[in-house]
Amino acid sequence: MKILVTNDDGIDSAGIAALVNSLKEIADVIIVAPSEEQSAVGHGITMKYPLRVFNYRKNGTFFGYAVEGTPADCVKMGIRNIMQESPDLVISGINHGSNTAINIIYSGTVSAAREAAIMDVPAIAISVTSHEATDFRYAAKVAKMLALKVKEFGLTRGTLLNVNVPNFPEEEIAGILLTKQSKAKWDDIYEKRTDPYGRDYYWLTGNLIDIKDESDTDQTAIKNKFVSVTPIHFDLTDYDTFEKMKSWNIENLINEKVN
Amino acid sequence: MKILVTNDDGIDSAGIAALVNSLKEIADVIIVAPSEEQSAVGHGITMKYPLRVFNYRKNGTFFGYAVEGTPADCVKMGIRNIMQESPDLVISGINHGSNTAINIIYSGTVSAAREAAIMDVPAIAISVTSHEATDFRYAAKVAKMLALKVKEFGLTRGTLLNVNVPNFPEEEIAGILLTKQSKAKWDDIYEKRTDPYGRDYYWLTGNLIDIKDESDTDQTAIKNKFVSVTPIHFDLTDYDTFEKMKSWNIENLINEKVN
Numbered sequence: 001m002k003i004l005v006t007n008d009d010g011i012d013s014a015g016i017a018a019l020v021n022s023l024k025e026i027a028d029v030i031i032v033a034p035s036e037e038q039s040a041v042g043h044g045i046t047m048k049y050p051l052r053v054f055n056y057r058k059n060g061t062f063f064g065y066a067v068e069g070t071p072a073d074c075v076k077m078g079i080r081n082i083m084q085e086s087p088d089l090v091i092s093g094i095n096h097g098s099n100t101a102i103n104i105i106y107s108g109t110v111s112a113a114r115e116a117a118i119m120d121v122p123a124i125a126i127s128v129t130s131h132e133a134t135d136f137r138y139a140a141k142v143a144k145m146l147a148l149k150v151k152e153f154g155l156t157r158g159t160l161l162n163v164n165v166p167n168f169p170e171e172e173i174a175g176i177l178l179t180k181q182s183k184a185k186w187d188d189i190y191e192k193r194t195d196p197y198g199r200d201y202y203w204l205t206g207n208l209i210d211i212k213d214e215s216d217t218d219q220t221a222i223k224n225k226f227v228s229v230t231p232i233h234f235d236l237t238d239y240d241t242f243e244k245m246k247s248w249n250i251e252n253l254i255n256e257k258v259n
Numbered sequence: 260m261k262i263l264v265t266n267d268d269g270i271d272s273a274g275i276a277a278l279v280n281s282l283k284e285i286a287d288v289i290i291v292a293p294s295e296e297q298s299a300v301g302h303g304i305t306m307k308y309p310l311r312v313f314n315y316r317k318n319g320t321f322f323g324y325a326v327e328g329t330p331a332d333c334v335k336m337g338i339r340n341i342m343q344e345s346p347d348l349v350i351s352g353i354n355h356g357s358n359t360a361i362n363i364i365y366s367g368t369v370s371a372a373r374e375a376a377i378m379d380v381p382a383i384a385i386s387v388t389s390h391e392a393t394d395f396r397y398a399a400k401v402a403k404m405l406a407l408k409v410k411e412f413g414l415t416r417g418t419l420l421n422v423n424v425p426n427f428p429e430e431e432i433a434g435i436l437l438t439k440q441s442k443a444k445w446d447d448i449y450e451k452r453t454d455p456y457g458r459d460y461y462w463l464t465g466n467l468i469d470i471k472d473e474s475d476t477d478q479t480a481i482k483n484k485f486v487s488v489t490p491i492h493f494d495l496t497d498y499d500t501f502e503k504m505k506s507w508n509i510e511n512l513i514n515e516k517v518n
Contacts, residue, residue: 042331043301043364050452050460072301072365073463081449081461102377104495105302106331118361118444145512153507159500175513178504180496185377190340193309201309202340204332229509231500236363237439241418241490245437248412250488253404254434 001027001151004087004116006074008038008095008108011056011066015094015128018136020064022144023091030087031056031064032078034071034108039097043111044070051077071112079119089147090116093126094139098164100218101182101208104232113160114234122150123160129222130167138173139165142227158235164218164228174225181230182219183211260286260410263346263375265333267297267354267367270315270325274353274387277395279323281403282350289346290315290323291337293330293367298356302370303329310336330371338378348406349375352385353395357423359477360441360467363491372419373493381414388481389426397432398424401486417494423477423487433484440489441478442470 003023007016011033023029035054046069056066065082067074071092079086092112099107109125116123124146128139142165155161162181166173187209190202214220221228262282266275270292282288294313305328315325324341326333330351338345351371358366368384375382383405387398401424414420421440425432446468449461473479480487 037307040304040306041301042303042370044303045299045301045365045463047299047463048296050462051449052458052460076447076463077449077461080447081451102493105373105377105493106304111301114364118364142512145515146509149507149509149512153504156497156500156503159497173513176509178501178507178509180498180501181494183494188335188339190310190336199311201311202336203309204304204306204335227513229504231497231504232495233497233500234361234364234495235440235442236491236493236495238415238418238490238492239439241415241492242437242439244415245412245488245490248408248437250405250408250435250437253401253408254432254486256404 002087003027003029003147004078004083004090005029005031006033006071006092006112008034008071010034010037011064015096015136018140019091019094019143022140023147026144026147030078030083032067032074032082033064034074035066035068038070038108040106041070041108042106043072043114046070046073053077071108072115075112075115086121089150090121090123091126091143094136095127096133097127097131098129098222099125099127099162100164100222101184102186104162104181110162117158117160118234120157122155124163125160126163128165128167133167138170159231159233162230162232164222166222166225168225172225173227176227176229177221179218179221179228179230180216181232182214182217184208184219261346262286262288262406263337263342263349264288264290265292265330265351265371267293267330267371269293269296270323274355274395277399278350278353278402281399282406285403285406289337289342291326291333291341292323293333294325294327297329297367299365300329300367301365302331302373305329305332312336330367331374334371334374345380348409349380349382350385350402353398354386355392356386356390357388357481358384358386358421359423359481360443361445363421363440369421376417376419377493379416381409382419383422384419385422387424387426392426397429418490418492421489421491423481425481425484427484431484432486435486435488436480438477438480438487438489439475440491441473441476443467443478
């Protein structure tokens, strides 16, 4: 099995190192990851600027390819240019901080896996639920187990698995659950400050507001110390609204007399 | 009606000016847009750096607020900080170049409208299908007509309309169609070059590969000179795969003996 590994915390992060160590037991691992941290870049790709790729060394030996770009750039570049063939699986992570609910939209980690799914390669995004996480061993083991499951069962074309692992030792983990994306959203707050030159600037902060009666979502799972596994895809069509909007008769708008 | 207008081409683009002119006939318009072009940034938000906001003047008069950030930043900042209330509608555009099929994922224009939908504000993203477009009058009229439709019928919470207008004069437009997101994807090509210092770099290029037998998609509509209107949402759960994956019994993984 050939696995392409990437992330959004950067090629020198502890999370990707733990992931690679675990996956090497079951696969050939190729690492193509951002040269610098790329959190909250969403599904950005680099088109206005050229991309550069460097060999990244760790303790004197070649570790992987560092790309001066986004996580999605790394997957495109890794498959099209570096490997020049499709791997059996792409795994993105292990991210510091949870990627549940609406955070999926903003996440560079998830977007990398989604880019793989777009390229018809099965993919997994994996995160540990704390920004202060230092022990990635259990999450790395979960990644390995799920890689073997994907090998066994296959994954629908265009689908990726978004995995969140509570930041607790293995013996405190309650279990592993198949979940849906929570509807929880952020209550955004912009903190206003003034720079030494008297000019205002703003920092984005806020809180993720939980939804009370959700039972089978990613948010509920991690709150109860379960590993959450959510299948996600990139068909954004809202089919329910598509049906409802037939009553709008928008095809008649072409004849409406509006200046 | 209060409409917040943003885009990804930047506050000084011709597309946003045409949109604002048209919408002013039916609404109070507040403009909060990126100070610089932000194409293909996806749903990135600014968290590592502070955000700055400037008053942007055009021909000596105040035009709108310029944000040194992404389109999604503009919507958050516009609603939370500048307006401090929800507008009736957010419109993002008019973008140079089509946002159909998989491009929806990469698009800053669509992500701005999606950010509004996340904040429970009805939203429209609108694009003209050519990067060389110079006449935005018909697209601006379509935006106005659809704004009135949204006012009349309302829009499901969390749904936005992604609109693509063929780059032709009004009299050559074939009609307006309700569509679904096409499955068409890019065949990515990285063009390798060498800089004056002997170092390699890569430019991303490629072609969108059409799907042969799609009938009711955004891609098919614009190819046939129809305006395309696609309802999209941000629930990324793949419900079909969710059902299929029940047979994986992942809850048993917790007991598997893997080192």
